[in-house]
Each structure stands twice: as structure tokens, then as C-alpha cells.
């Protein structure tokens with residue numbers, strides 16, 4: 406998995422699979438969500454951890470106050486498309502609309518543009534990368550998938566995440582309907598293990 410990420414990073418230097426920045430990087434996809442996102446914020450605030458949230462344009466339209474709260478608490482915001490459609494086989498006009506419309510929604514609600522885009526399901530192609538280049542954005546994937554949408558046991562999550570963590574790791578988590586009810590069972594547990602190992606959490610911008 407980590408080796409694959411390194412090869413892909415060589416093939417697509419404009420795509421971040423891991424970073425060279427010191428620290429480890431938590432990312433949360435699919436929000437803002439009315440219960441999951443505030444729950445994640447509480448867990449992060451209690452631990453003084455900063456993360457990056459990849460928002461969907463349609464969810465920002467629905468929950469603009471939650472989006473603003475995330476930004477107010479110092480977390481970085483990225484673009485995760487408008488509707489979470491798989492963009493892989495869509496034409497350029499559709500891809501542009503999904504990305505640029507979301508940028509406009511984020512800018513009008515948060516007062517600033519994003520620098521990062523995470524494609525739905527992690528699927529990207531050269532058309533997507535070209536659109537991102539035009540707007541000065543970088544495609545960001547991950548190298549540690551928590552599989553939080555399907556994990557139930559803390560031990561499974563620990564085994565999936567902790568042994569693979571090193572500086573530059575980018576973790577994929579979700580604040581959506583699939584994790585809203587259970588994130589309190591694994592997220593504080595995993596974060597406390599990593600804090601106990603003296604890893605420093607940073608948003609991607611740092």
C-alpha cells in the first residue's frame with residue numbers, strides 16, 4: 406500500500422498521496438453533516454488537533470453554519486466536489502462544474518478559496534488534474550484508509566491504522582451518515598493512541 410503510493414506519487418507528481426511535511430494529517434470527507442461534523446469537532450477540540458475537512462458543495466449549501474464552525478475552529482477546508490458523483494467517466498464540462506461550483510459555494514460561505522481537492526472515491530484522471538491545475542488546486546489522496554464507514558471494532562481500526570503511521574501519513578476518515586452514530590467509538594481511541602506515540606497532527610497546509 407505504501408509502496409504503491411510512492412510509485413503513484415512519481416507518476417503523478419501533482420497529486421499528494423503522502424507529504425514530506427513533518428507531522429501526520431487527518432482528513433475527513435463528505436461533510437458538513439449535522440451530527441457527525443460537530444461530533445468530530447468536539448473530539449478534535451478536546452485534543453487540540455487540527456485537521457482538513459473535504460466538503461461537498463451540496464452539503465455546505467445545506468449546513469453553512471457547520472461549515473463556518475469548522476473553519477472558525479482553525480481546520481483547513483478542501484473541495485470534495487458538489488454531489489459526490491464519480492467523475493472518472495464524466496466530460497470536462499461536468500467535472501469543471503462539480504469542482505468550480507463547489508469552490509464558489511465555499512468562497513461565498515467561508516470567504517476564501519481552497520487549495521486542495523479530493524476526488525469522490527479517490528478516482529482521478531488527467532482531465533480532473535487539468536481542471537485542478539487551471540484553478541491552482543492540488544489533488545489529495547491518502548495513504549492510510551481507516552475504512553471507518555465499515556469498521557466496528559476498535560481493534561480492527563487500530564490494526565489498520567497505527568502500525569502504518571509515520572510522518573507524512575494522510576489518513577482518510579469520514580464525517581457522514583455512515584459514521585455519525587459510531588465515530589465516538591473509534592475516533593477518540595485511535596487519536597489517543599497516536600498522541601501517546603508523540604505524533605503531531607497538522608492540517609495539510611502546514
Ligand SMILES: [Zn+2]
Nearest residue numbers: 434435525526
Ligand atoms: Zn467522499
